[in-house]
Amino acid sequence: MFALVTSVRLLFMVSMASIFASPWAYSAALPVARGAAEDPSTDPFYQPPAGFESTAPGTILRERSIVASFFGLIPDPVEAHQLLYRTTAINGSAIATVTTIFKPPFAKTDRFISFHTAYDSSATICDPSYNYQLGSVQTDLISSVEMFIMEAYLLLGYIVASPDYEGPDAAFSPGHLEGMGVLDGMRAVTNFNETLGLSANPMIIGTGYSGGAIATGWAASLQPSYAPDLDIKGWVQGGTPANLTATMLYIDDTAFSGFLPAAVAGLAKPSAYGAELSSVINSVLTPLGKSKYEFAQSNCAVADLLEFPEMSLLSTSIQTLGAGLIRQPTVASVLNQNIMGLYKNQTPTAPVFIYHAAQDEIIPYADASTLVDSWCSYGASVNFTTYGNGGHVTTEIVGLPDAVQFVEAAFAGEATSGCHRNTELNNTLNPIALGVELEPILSELINALAIAGKNDENIIQNLNVLKNSI
């Protein structure tokens, strides 16, 4: 799931480095001159027009251009659009969410990337579409890293779309909701072809890490049945939370337990499993549990982590069922619907690049490996690359050249078929691995690697620094 925090000062260094190291510093300075974007909960753009329920999934309901002013390294403020589009709640009813599309100069127009950023929170104020308009200093390391990764794809000439895949309620973790949100976002971009100059039926690759890999893995799982019309050429997913129950148990009572109240809040949203789950949750929460749960409904990932550090969701101080919570029939049923790879008819048909740190401290490696076995047994084409020397954060960065190499091969129809396991031990990033033009971006990522530390050894320490400074 899962964004990671570092100290504000270190982040400021990363962000400032991007401004000062850049020959295009003016584009990073633009947000200062702009008024604040409007909160999604009051911005009318997010409200679907009357009658939208009868439109097809992926229909564009509203469109606008925005100034995506947070970009530090690309030569010009990139052309950016937002679309409100129709998608589908878990119970099958129509809902609407937003995607943000970035189009670089000299873009390739027969393809695009769907980039699923790890926003990892259950409040609409954390929607990517809102934060892309702000241009503020990024508040956590993963957001900064993902911004640079997105810039790398733009500089490689790809149109990039980044959907609010958690939907209108900002539901963090329900896989089916997020998967449909991704797929309908792809349809909406495809339907926007005239403005983008995109060819009809473009080739698409979806990518996401950590929380973004929930969206990616479920989009990959559901695409053959929900959106067979899309020309998907591949999927890239790293640090994948393949089994939600196992992920919850893994991070419970750790520095990262703050993701759990947000995940429960996400599962219990109306567009997710609210009808069955919400009354169960409300009936078992203690007053302390209720305050944590309510906090997670209106705060983003960093604040969530600081609100529930080294605390246990399975403690009777939080909810009366204690360790029995995950065996409560409604809870167990919801959790079971969030395990990837259980059913043959949820197997990706396009090739998948899956990568994971062997020592990932946030998302268990074993469940990603189980997912690979399962998809492979059902005939998927998977390249599973294990990073032997890295943590959750550093592997997102070190894996980028391999991810890009896969993307380029998959668009060319040259991704290897069948299943392959592969181990990488090198934990450094070559600054010119993606060519000299991308050296400024990779240099930023090398700075981020230094901040995270070998095997993420600085991450928890940085969490504590942030905590002590509040």
Ligand SMILES: *[C@@H]1O[C@H](CO)[C@@H](O)[C@H](O)[C@H]1NC(C)=O
């Ligand atoms: C856009 O897509 C539509 C529907 O697929 C197609 O009819 C139209 O020709 C496309 N426009 C362009 C400019 O490719």
Ligand SMILES: *[C@@H]1O[C@H](CO)[C@@H](O)[C@H](O)[C@H]1NC(C)=O
């Ligand atoms: C998912 O994780 C739970 C908790 O670790 C485990 O009991 C279950 O067997 C796992 N399911 C699969 C399909 O791996």
Ligand SMILES: *[C@@H]1O[C@H](CO)[C@@H](O)[C@H](O)[C@H]1NC(C)=O
């Ligand atoms: C179905 O989903 C819609 C959209 O999120 C929600 O408003 C509605 O309450 C849900 N209905 C039931 C019965 O779950």
Ligand SMILES: *[C@@H]1O[C@H](CO)[C@@H](O)[C@H](O)[C@H]1NC(C)=O
């Ligand atoms: C799988 O990906 C890794 C990392 O990019 C690459 O080194 C390896 O050659 C790939 N394996 C196959 C069989 O394509």
Ligand SMILES: *[C@@H]1O[C@H](CO)[C@@H](O)[C@H](O)[C@H]1NC(C)=O
């Ligand atoms: C690891 O990768 C870096 C950057 O590509 C390279 O300079 C170095 O030689 C590699 N180390 C090993 C042991 O292969």
